[in-house]
Amino acid sequence: MSSNCIDLSGVAKRFGRTEAVRDLDLQVPSGSLCGFLGPNGAGKSTTIRMIMSIIRPDVGSLRVLDGDALDHKDRIGYLPEERGVYRKMKVGDYLRYIGRLKGVESARLPKIIDDALERIELPGVARKRCEELSKGMQQKVQFLAAIIHEPELIILDEPFSGLDPVNAMLLNDLIRELHDQGRTILFSTHVLHQAERMCDRIVMIDRGRKVLDDRLDRIRERFDPRTVVVEPLGDPTTLESMLRATPEVESVMIDSEDRLHARLRDLADADRIMARAIEHGPLRSVGRAKTTLDEVFIGLVERPGDSGAAGETTEPIHA
């Protein structure tokens, strides 16, 4: 098997006059935990549905687990964005049914289901009808249905939508556990801090086109804001004057909490600027500003006419 679990090349899909996905190349390495990000309507779900062979691309090649997803359904776990349950079915029956469809032996299913329900903190609901569960509980049951057959590739479309913070944290832990077990996970979300907290790789698309595809650490490096944040103990104005007088500092801004944000010129030595700030006076804290995915995202998906965004380009950026 190649090192990529998912390999898309030049994939495009059009619905009527709408280009949902345009010339998309996407590789998800085996064992990675990849966040698939983009604004609403960017083409995330369409791409995922093409990966799952639920819909076919108009052009381009698409390989999942070195073949067609249809041939490997039992090796893939999929949680669709549009998901539901058979309302009248009992939870245990529903999970057994999906498990059987995904090729799990009947004899193994009762134990798998009991253990899994225990793990998602829903013990004893197997005999309840799905309609008796709250929406959040149903979401967790749907997640279980997606992974009940212990797949090697897991694709989750907006897995956190509709979950309260406690259950979102539980799901976060479950995804991490699955990743630690060596499974490849691709999940889409527009809640960027979730992806930032979990993923080792990020793919961003906008209007059907890929705008970012790289490891998270390299994204942080590439989108380093080159900004030093200093929080003085006293009056910030003297420190501001000092920083403004420093030739390597391009601009200085004071925020509402009296912290100074000094944006550095290219090739400036941030360590030296921080050392000078420490010498200048007593500080509560000093450090480099960290790029957030929100900033990268806003920058990359900037629309014509938008202002104040951090991004420089909307061209695809490849690793």
Next chain:
Amino acid sequence: MLDGNLGKIATIAWREFRHTALTKSFLFGAVILPVLMGSGFLLLPLLLASQSEPLGGAVAVVDPTGRFAPTFDALVNERMARDGSAEAEDVMKRLGIDDKTGIISQSIAQAGDADYGEVTATGFDSDDPGTIEQLKAEARDGTWIAVAIVPTPQIEAPADSEEGLPDIELFLPRSTSPGHTNELEGLIRSATVRTRFIAAGEDFEQVQTMLDRPSIDVRRFGEDGVADAEESKLRMIVPFGFMMLLWIATFTAGNFLLTSTIEEKSNKVIEVVLSAVGPLQLLWGKILGLALVSLVILLTYGGLAIAALTALALTDLLSWTTLAWAIVFFLIAYFTIASLMAAIGSAVNELSEAQTFMAPVMIVMILPMLLWAPIAENPDGTLAVVSSMLPPILPFAMVMRIGSATEPIPIWQMLLSTGLGIATVAGLVWAASRIFRVGILMQGKPPSPLELLRWIRQT
């Protein structure tokens, strides 16, 4: 791989069957209720007979002629001595029901006979008001079950009487049941007519025999030239029964298929299922699962029909060949309806939207009803032959022909109809699978019929 696919289809089929047929509402509505109703229909006369108290007691008859009371007693004795099943059989025959075992006739006769107990009449010549009041008082005290005042003109009615005859008056205690009231009225009317004949010096038995309408034994010439007995008017009902069996079994299951497909779409569970199986596996699983449901309905209603025919000793109306052909056309009918319903269910999001596409299904539903009478009347006529070759109504038309044919249907017609039916099913299942594949994931506005055609053509 094939085993895996078949296993998944079987899993889907079993879920569909289990969640449709093994539910309390289905078992009660489609199985238990018809069985209870069928059993009740056969057992009701016996139950009624066992429940009703026989009429018994003495009737006081005020009759100045003195002729009424002996005739009344003779009539009651005659009826008590008579085996009522002969009369019941005659009634059955007139209705066109050939009750060869006599089970139903006996039940009816028993139910009828049960009303006759020891009833006697005591005549009183005097019709003065004092006597009548005395008799009424005794009736209130329970001495008489009724007091009848029969005016003399009712007995000696002149043949050319222009004036209306005075009514017979009947006084009954408040507690007399409606059934016993009818019985007494009937006895008094019959006894009055009989007394008139006796009074006129006629032989009542002879007149009654002369007025009896003759029964006719119809026979038809078979292929070997020997005249066979006409089986009964059930000849007309059997094809209707065949068609209705098919109709109920296929449309009930077809409706379940439609609603289950729409439910999966509206519950948004469809994409979860499609992540495990292909759309064609899902389609086949659903169709086969509901085929089992259809079979349960067919066996329930068909079993009841066969039980009724067995009770009437009319099983010679059916043969194994007829039943085998009926199964073939049941399968053609089911797959025709199922593929249409699956395609419609996958294309729409709500049951109300499905109405737009139901027109072709309605045609298949209504046409067989309209064709029943002409096909049963002339199963070898042009209309019958053409409609039994015309998709998609051919299975319904052909079972009606099979049920009503007095001559065996030519084998080439049966085979041609089967071939056309199978080809229709193959075409419809193919088209349904194309529509299903696209429609099942489609949300929003339902497609137009033209869009459906485009989905079918899409590769």
